[in-house]
Amino acid sequence: MALLPAAGAAAPATPSAAKPCGLRRPSAPPAAALRLGPLFWPWEKVKIGPLSVSPMGFGTWAWGNQLLWGYEESMDNELQDCFNLALRNGINLFDTADSYGTGRLNGQSERLLGKFILECEGTIKSPDDVIIATKFAAYPWRLTSGQFVSACKSSLERLQLDRLGIGQLHWSTANYAPLQERALWDGLVEMYDKGLVSAVGVSNYGPKQLLKIHSYLASKGVPLSSAQVQFSLLSMGDDQMELKTVCDSLGIRLIAYSPLGLGMLTGKYDASNLPKGPRSVLFRQILPGLESLLSCLRRIAEKKGKTMSQVAINWCICKGTIPIPGVKMVRHVEENLGALGWRLSSAEIAELEAAAMAAPKKMVQNVFQTA
Numbered sequence: 198m199a200l201l202p203a204a205g206a207a208a209p210a211t212p213s214a215a216k217p218c219g220l221r222r223p224s225a226p227p228a229a230a231l232r233l234g235p236l237f238w239p240w241e242k243v244k245i246g247p248l249s250v251s252p253m254g255f256g257t258w259a260w261g262n263q264l265l266w267g268y269e270e271s272m273d274n275e276l277q278d279c280f281n282l283a284l285r286n287g288i289n290l291f292d293t294a295d296s297y298g299t300g301r302l303n304g305q306s307e308r309l310l311g312k313f314i315l316e317c318e319g320t321i322k323s324p325d326d327v328i329i330a331t332k333f334a335a336y337p338w339r340l341t342s343g344q345f346v347s348a349c350k351s352s353l354e355r356l357q358l359d360r361l362g363i364g365q366l367h368w369s370t371a372n373y374a375p376l377q378e379r380a381l382w383d384g385l386v387e388m389y390d391k392g393l394v395s396a397v398g399v400s401n402y403g404p405k406q407l408l409k410i411h412s413y414l415a416s417k418g419v420p421l422s423s424a425q426v427q428f429s430l431l432s433m434g435d436d437q438m439e440l441k442t443v444c445d446s447l448g449i450r451l452i453a454y455s456p457l458g459l460g461m462l463t464g465k466y467d468a469s470n471l472p473k474g475p476r477s478v479l480f481r482q483i484l485p486g487l488e489s490l491l492s493c494l495r496r497i498a499e500k501k502g503k504t505m506s507q508v509a510i511n512w513c514i515c516k517g518t519i520p521i522p523g524v525k526m527v528r529h530v531e532e533n534l535g536a537l538g539w540r541l542s543s544a545e546i547a548e549l550e551a552a553a554m555a556a557p558k559k560m561v562q563n564v565f566q567t568a
C-alpha cells in the first residue's frame with residue numbers, strides 16, 4: 198500500500214513502490230494513513246558502519262512477549278503484514294534480540310522475522326533491503342567469547358540468515374560482573390572477524406563505558422557502529438545528551454529505543470485508560486504528570502496535521518537519532534511511517550523539550566544502563 202503524499206508536498210518516489218511483497222492490504226486504511234507525507238529519498242538513508250538504513254526502523258520486542266505486550270500466536274498474520282508494509286515502504290531496519298519472547302516463546306521475535314524474510318524472499322533483491330539488528334543477552338552463563346559467538350550462530354539459525362546486519366551486545370555487565378564483560382567484547386570481535394555480522398553495536402551503554410568499548414574494539418580493528426539507548430521526550434536527560442555527543446564524536450550512530458515511552462506519548466492512554474499488564478503500574482506513576490507535555494504534543498500535532506506519535510518519533514529524528522518504535526498492528530506501522538518526510542521546526546522542538554523538562558516524572562531507566 199503506497200502512502201499518499203501530503204497535499205502540496207513534493208513526494209519522493211516511495212522507495213518500495215516497485216516491490217509488491219504479498220501484503221494483505223487492510224480493507225479500509227485509517228484516515229491517518231491518507232494524511233501521511235512522503236517518506237524519504239534514497240540519499241536520506243543513514244549510515245551505520247557499512248550499512249545504509251532507513252531514517253527510522255521498527256522494534257519487535259512485542260513479537261513473542263506475552264507478559265508485557267500480550268502477544269498471542271494468533272497475532273502472527275498481522276505481524277507479518279506489519280513487516281511487509283514496513284518493507285514495502287522502504288523501512289529496512291528491524292530491531293530484535295535473542296531474549297525477546299517469554300517462556301517457551303523465547304527467541305520468537307527472531308524466528309518470526311526469519312519466517313517473514315523467507316516468505317518475502319522474491320522481493321528482497323539485496324542484503325541491504327532488510328537489515329536485522331539483533332541483541333545478544335549478557336546472560337551470566339555466557340562467560341567466554343566462544344559462548345557469545347555460539348549465541349550469534351543460534352540467532353542466525355532462528356533468523357535463517359548467514360550474516361546479521363548489526364550484532365549488538367544487549368547490555369554491559371560493568372556494574373556487576375566487570376570480568377565477564379571483556380569476554381563479551383572479545384565475542385563481538387570474533388563474530389565480526391568471522392563475518393557473522395556486518396556491523397557491531399552496543400545497547401544500554403552510557404558515555405563512559407562507550408568510550409572504553411570503542412577504544413578496546415578499535416585496538417582489535419573492529420569499528421563500533423551503533424549505540425542503542427532509551428531516548429525519547431520522556432528520556433532526554435543529561436546522560437542521553439552526553440551519549441549523543443560522544444557518539445557524534447566517534448562516528449557511532451545512536452538508535453533510539455522506546456521513542457514513544459512504551460506508548461505513553463501516543464496520547465491514547467490516561468489515568469482512566471491504562472494498558473493491560475505490568476505497564477499499567479509504570480503508567481499510573483508517570484502519566485498524571487504529563488498533562489502539559491501531552492497537550493504540547495497534541496497542539497503541535499494538530500497544527501502540523503500529524504498525530505502525537507508521529508511528532509514524538511519525528512523529534513527523535515530531529516535530534517539525529519534513528520528511532521525504532523515498537524509495532525504490533527498494521528495501523529501502528531501506517532501511522533508511524535507518517536513520522537517520515539517532514540521535520541519539526543526548531544521552535545517546535547524547543548517547545549516540546551521545555552514541556553518535557555517540566556514534567557515531574559521521566560521514564561525509568563533500564564536497570565542495566567551504565568554510566
Ligand SMILES: NC(=O)c1ccc[n+]([C@@H]2O[C@H](COP(=O)([O-])OP(=O)(O)OC[C@H]3O[C@@H](n4cnc5c(N)ncnc54)[C@H](OP(=O)(O)O)[C@@H]3O)[C@@H](O)[C@H]2O)c1
Nearest residue numbers: 256257258292400454455456457458459460522523529532
Ligand atoms: N535495547 C534495549 O534494552 C531495548 C529496550 C526496550 C526496547 N527496545 C527496542 O526498541 C523497540 C521500541 O521500544 P518499545 O517497544 O519498548 O516502546 P515504544 O516504541 O516507545 O512503544 C511501543 C508501543 O507503543 C504502542 N504504539 C506504537 N505505535 C503506535 C501508534 N502509532 N499508535 C498507538 N500506539 C502505538 C504499541 O503498544 P500498545 O498498542 O500496546 O500501547 C507499541 O507496542 C522495541 O520493540 C525493541 O526493539 C530495546
